[in-house]
Structure formats: C-alpha cells, structure tokens
Amino acid sequence: MKMNTKLLHAYPVICKETGASSIPKFQASTFHQPDAFNHEGYNYTRFGNPTITAIEECIKTLEDSKYGLAFSSGMAAINAVLFLLSQGDHFILAKNIYGGTFQTIQEFLVRFGIEYTMVDESDVSAWEAAIQPNTKMIYLESPSNPLLTITDLKAVSKLAKQHDILVACDNTFMTPLGQETLPIGIDIVIHSGTKFINGHSDVIAGLVATNDEALHKQLKIHQKALGGVLAVEEGWLLLRGVKTMGLRMERSIENAQQLAEFLQTKKQVKHVYYPGLPTHPGYAIHQQQAKNGGAVLSFDLETQDQVEALFKNCKVPIVAVSLGGVESILSLPWLMSHAAMPEEERLKMGVTPTLVRLSCGIEDIEDLIADLDQAIQ
Ligand SMILES: Cc1ncc(COP(=O)(O)O)c(C=O)c1O
Incomplete structure (x- = not known):
C-alpha cells in the first residue's frame, strides 16, 4: 500500500x-x-x-x-x-x-x-x-x-x-x-x-x-x-x-521549493536556508536521506528595518510562532520559537534578529510570491 x-x-x-x-x-x-x-x-x-x-x-x-x-x-x-x-x-x-x-x-x-x-x-x-x-x-x-x-x-x-x-x-x-x-x-x-x-x-x-x-x-x-x-x-x-497529510505536504513542499528559488533572486535577501536548494551545504546528504526539501525555509534580510517592513507588509501568511499549517506562517525565531534561549546561544546558532522563518502553506504560489515580493520591496 x-x-x-x-x-x-x-x-x-x-x-x-x-x-x-x-x-x-x-x-x-x-x-x-x-x-x-x-x-x-x-x-x-x-x-x-x-x-x-x-x-x-x-x-x-x-x-x-x-x-x-x-x-x-x-x-x-x-x-x-x-x-x-x-x-x-x-x-x-x-x-x-x-x-x-x-x-x-x-x-x-x-x-x-x-x-x-x-x-x-x-x-x-x-x-x-x-x-x-x-x-x-x-x-x-x-x-x-x-x-x-x-x-x-x-x-x-x-x-x-x-x-x-x-x-x-x-x-x-x-x-x-x-x-x-x-x-x-x-x-x-x-x-x-x-x-x-x-x-x-x-x-x-x-x-x-x-x-x-x-x-x-x-x-x-x-x-x-x-x-x-x-x-x-x-x-x-x-x-x-x-488523512489529508499527503496532499497537503505535496503542495506545501512545492510552494517551499519555488519560494526558496524566488527568494534567492532578491537582492535584499542575504541568504536562503532550504535543504532543497543545491547551494545548501547539506544538500547532498539531505538528498540521500530525505525525499524532498520539506516545507519550511528561512532567510536572512540585511537590516532590522527590512524585517519590520516585511512583517508589516506581508498580507498572505499569518504571523505566528508555529509552523506546519495549511496556511503559510511567517515568524521571527529571534523573538518567537527561540526566545527562550539566552541571546548568546541564539547568536552562536546563527539565530539573529534578521532571520525570518517561513512555513509554506497550500495557497496558490502566485499569490505567495507576489505577496513576499511586494513586502520585500
Ligand atoms: C522542531 C520542533 N520540535 C518540537 C517542537 C515542540 O512542539 P510542541 O509545540 O507541539 O510542544 C517544536 C515547536 O515549535 C518544533 O519546532
């Protein structure tokens, strides 16, 4: 089966x-x-x-x-x-x-x-x-x-x-x-x-x-x-x-892959972290042990102002601490998922105030790209 x-x-x-x-x-x-x-x-x-x-x-x-x-x-x-x-x-x-x-x-x-x-x-x-x-x-x-x-x-x-x-x-x-x-x-x-x-x-x-x-x-x-x-x-x-996990995952992963590729083209984005990208240092190993890049990606912006603008202007994803929903979820690990860690430990990991995490949902990719594009601009 x-x-x-x-x-x-x-x-x-x-x-x-x-x-x-x-x-x-x-x-x-x-x-x-x-x-x-x-x-x-x-x-x-x-x-x-x-x-x-x-x-x-x-x-x-x-x-x-x-x-x-x-x-x-x-x-x-x-x-x-x-x-x-x-x-x-x-x-x-x-x-x-x-x-x-x-x-x-x-x-x-x-x-x-x-x-x-x-x-x-x-x-x-x-x-x-x-x-x-x-x-x-x-x-x-x-x-x-x-x-x-x-x-x-x-x-x-x-x-x-x-x-x-x-x-x-x-x-x-x-x-x-x-x-x-x-x-x-x-x-x-x-x-x-x-x-x-x-x-x-x-x-x-x-x-x-x-x-x-x-x-x-x-x-x-x-x-x-x-x-x-x-x-x-x-x-x-x-x-x-x-029951719907298979279909949900398929669509979310497809969206994540496309969004990761799109974000890589934006000059305001310093770095995209997504194991489905060949530029990811763990790409080859991930390819061997996993079936896809998953539905979560992170990216670094240049400045705090850009981060604030992104969260203010993004209209499609919800802004929340969690991930894995049918709706896309935008979060700032520095203040959200990793806030319980001492600042020093967060910085040691690479969790900085300009690191943004996106859990990709099942929306239409055109809407997700258009929304992130305008928010990043
Ligand atoms: C990778 C990972 N493991 C475990 C947890 C904890 O799960 P829960 O919030 O269901 O207790 C989280 C929550 O964000 C997570 O991201």
Missing part, C-alpha cells in the same frame, strides 16, 4: 461498534470494569483510550514502526525521551535545535545532574569527538529549526551503535512522509504532531515511534507517570488532520 492510501485506511479509521467513518471521541476519563480484577482493554484515560490508541496505531503506520505513543505536545514527547537519561549520564546535543528543547535541558536535565556537549551537527567528526565513557544519548533534528542544518543521520547512527549510544531524532520538519529515520538506524523518532501531521494550526500534540520493545515500555511508563498524554479531543482532531 502506498502512503496516500495508508493515510486513509491502514490504522483504525472506522468505529468497530457502529461502522462510523470516524473513530469516536471516547470522552471518558475512566471505564467501567466488569469487576475489580478485570477490564475490557481500558480503565483510565491516562493509561490508554481508544481514540488515542487509533492515533498511536496511525503513527506506527506512518513510521512503519513496531511501537508508537501519543503525547500532549511535542515538548511532552521530547521530555519523555530525555527522561531516559539518569543522573551522571552524558548526552550529545546538536547545536541547532528548537528553543523549547534547549530550555527543558537547561531547566531540568542540568539540574538533575545530566551533562551534555553541544556539537556542530553537520560535522560527523564533531559527534565522534564528543563521545565520553558515560555518553548515553545523541539528540538532534535534521533539518534543524530554524536554520535547516543537516546531519548525516546514517553516519551518526552508525557511530552511535559502535559506542552503544541511543539516537533520538526530532523529525518534525520532514515528517514521516519526507524522511524515514528508523530504517537508517535512529532508535527513537519524535514529532511535534502540532505541525504538519495535524496541519491545521488547531491542535497541540506529540508523537514518538520506535522499534525497540524495551525503549517503548520505558517511554510508556514516562507517558503515564509524567502525565503528558494526548487529550481525546486533540487525538480526534489529529486523526482527522492526518
């Missing part, structure tokens, strides 16, 4: 009890049991719920993985994964990551006696040089948010295997449709379901998939005990959103 068919048929999509063409919202916190010793599959929604089971089956289908878990947000999923680390452990972190991930590491992991080394994720030798006897995990995003840097996932996974280190990859930008991570050696793949998987800017959700039974069992405990389970209403919306 190919992906667009799978998105509509290859996980629970029909209610077994009634034949309803959408899995109902089992809006119940608890479930009646025939007696105190037995239950019929479910007893308490924090431990499991049929609507949430359907979305967990869905992520298994999309990732072609043995196990899948749904969380209340991408951050809840990330925290569940980072909590695999224990006091005295060391992990290696990509220099370019989502600001919220950096914040949770600073706020919790460091306080709990877990050490990390940040590396240039595009340099495999830097990952190798950072390995210590107590290194337990490698954590990365490829492409990264917001600079779209690329990590050689196969090479880093191979290195990790040689040293018995886990690799966790946040694949939010590429989605399971654009980049298969588990078959090339990633142990745990994470998605902010809030973004392209849901696709309608109306849900906060997180998803995790793995093929490793022991990891899954531990992550299931984290899901239950940390309490970051996906809410029923959100799970239902996610089930609805995911």
Whole structure:
C-alpha cells in the first residue's frame, strides 16, 4: 500500500461498534470494569483510550514502526525521551535545535545532574569527538529549526551503535512522509504532531515511534507517570488532520521549493536556508536521506528595518510562532520559537534578529510570491 492510501485506511479509521467513518471521541476519563480484577482493554484515560490508541496505531503506520505513543505536545514527547537519561549520564546535543528543547535541558536535565556537549551537527567528526565513557544519548533534528542544518543521520547512527549510544531524532520538519529515520538506524523518532501531521494550526500534540520493545515500555511508563498524554479531543482532531497529510505536504513542499528559488533572486535577501536548494551545504546528504526539501525555509534580510517592513507588509501568511499549517506562517525565531534561549546561544546558532522563518502553506504560489515580493520591496 502506498502512503496516500495508508493515510486513509491502514490504522483504525472506522468505529468497530457502529461502522462510523470516524473513530469516536471516547470522552471518558475512566471505564467501567466488569469487576475489580478485570477490564475490557481500558480503565483510565491516562493509561490508554481508544481514540488515542487509533492515533498511536496511525503513527506506527506512518513510521512503519513496531511501537508508537501519543503525547500532549511535542515538548511532552521530547521530555519523555530525555527522561531516559539518569543522573551522571552524558548526552550529545546538536547545536541547532528548537528553543523549547534547549530550555527543558537547561531547566531540568542540568539540574538533575545530566551533562551534555553541544556539537556542530553537520560535522560527523564533531559527534565522534564528543563521545565520553558515560555518553548515553545523541539528540538532534535534521533539518534543524530554524536554520535547516543537516546531519548525516546514517553516519551518526552508525557511530552511535559502535559506542552503544541511543539516537533520538526530532523529525518534525520532514515528517514521516519526507524522511524515514528508523530504517537508517535512529532508535527513537519524535514529532511535534502540532505541525504538519495535524496541519491545521488547531491542535497541540506529540508523537514518538520506535522499534525497540524495551525503549517503548520505558517511554510508556514516562507517558503515564509524567502525565503528558494526548487529550481525546486533540487525538480526534489529529486523526482527522492526518488523512489529508499527503496532499497537503505535496503542495506545501512545492510552494517551499519555488519560494526558496524566488527568494534567492532578491537582492535584499542575504541568504536562503532550504535543504532543497543545491547551494545548501547539506544538500547532498539531505538528498540521500530525505525525499524532498520539506516545507519550511528561512532567510536572512540585511537590516532590522527590512524585517519590520516585511512583517508589516506581508498580507498572505499569518504571523505566528508555529509552523506546519495549511496556511503559510511567517515568524521571527529571534523573538518567537527561540526566545527562550539566552541571546548568546541564539547568536552562536546563527539565530539573529534578521532571520525570518517561513512555513509554506497550500495557497496558490502566485499569490505567495507576489505577496513576499511586494513586502520585500
Ligand atoms: C522542531 C520542533 N520540535 C518540537 C517542537 C515542540 O512542539 P510542541 O509545540 O507541539 O510542544 C517544536 C515547536 O515549535 C518544533 O519546532
């Protein structure tokens, strides 16, 4: 079965009890049991719920993985994964990551006696040089948010295997449709379901998939005990959103490619970051491990005044912190997605006050180009 068919048929999509063409919202916190010793599959929604089971089956289908878990947000999923680390452990972190991930590491992991080394994720030798006897995990995003840097996932996974280190990859930008991570050696793949998987800017959700039974069992405990389970209403919306993901992604990616090429021609644009452009330093590696350039791009303008003018004059994209919606979303990582990071760390990454991120939606490309053109002028 190919992906667009799978998105509509290859996980629970029909209610077994009634034949309803959408899995109902089992809006119940608890479930009646025939007696105190037995239950019929479910007893308490924090431990499991049929609507949430359907979305967990869905992520298994999309990732072609043995196990899948749904969380209340991408951050809840990330925290569940980072909590695999224990006091005295060391992990290696990509220099370019989502600001919220950096914040949770600073706020919790460091306080709990877990050490990390940040590396240039595009340099495999830097990952190798950072390995210590107590290194337990490698954590990365490829492409990264917001600079779209690329990590050689196969090479880093191979290195990790040689040293018995886990690799966790946040694949939010590429989605399971654009980049298969588990078959090339990633142990745990994470998605902010809030973004392209849901696709309608109306849900906060997180998803995790793995093929490793022991990891899954531990992550299931984290899901239950940390309490970051996906809410029923959100799970239902996610089930609805995911059905059109194939078509949405196709159009958004096409738009991103054309917009990246257009922006490269503008003299006011200093640099375009998009792994679908042959000028991107990670282009060759990204081509090997991904199916397309994705639907997010970033670009640098020359001055603060130009940035202000762009945000004031753009009429089609919404201005918002998020990404992955059917509508294009323009954001300023400096003040938005990466504001939680200290200024110094942002600048070290290359997140400057003139860096603009654009998540491409499914609008007509002519309107997007015309709008950006007039706003940049
Ligand atoms: C790459 C990436 N990972 C994780 C997250 C966190 O996801 P959520 O906002 O669903 O918690 C985000 C949010 O912007 C993100 O961009």
